[in-house]
């Protein structure tokens with residue numbers, strides 16, 4: 001082996017090693033795996049994930065986490081809003097959900113079930129039923145506005161804290177945020 005090829009081999013190895021380290025440190029650039037138990041709740045798991053990437057991930061991140069941006073954290077938190085009929089309706093009345101360009105209500109229900117059951121992780125209360133197309137069709141008629149949203153969110157977060165033992169930090173955009 002000449003000095004040059006040895007140097008090249010060393011450089012290639014170093015490159016491969018640092019790439020490996022980069023990938024290990026940056027898992028957020030991948031969509032999460034859809035757990036087998038959740039797959040059975042979704043009509044089309046791959047479409048639901050793609051719809052989230054295309055319509056929502058630009059703001060919320062592929063895994064529903066954007067800390068420290070001034071956005072609510074979805075990852076491991078959104079499920080608490082499935083606590084009461086009112087808080088579950090809130091998720092469908094969000095402006096970006098109710099006014100989504102996805103016109104098909106079954107398809108939007110599937111996307112929201114991906115959001116709740118995949119991104120929401122362990123925050124989903126036991127026994128929670130998935131969203132249905134007719135439920136989406138009904139609730140999206142009552143879209144919240146940015147004015148009504150803040151107070152409604154606080155009211156519903158307090159309800160989930162009281163009734164479903166959601167963490168007190170649900171009142172905030174993310175644990176430790178100042179808003």
Ligand code: HEC
Pocket residue numbers: 052055056057058059060071072073074078091094095096097100112115146149153
């Ligand atoms: C242009 C950026 C943007 C896009 C696109 C967007 N959102 Fe949001 N989302 C926000 C903001 C900002 C909020 C905070 C409430 C508000 O001001 O609307 C929010 C709030 C939420 C919340 C409430 C979380 C909480 O803790 O109260 C959920 C759930 C959510 N969005 C899901 C979605 C889904 C699903 C989509 C895609 C269909 C989507 N969002 C698209 C910016 C966005």
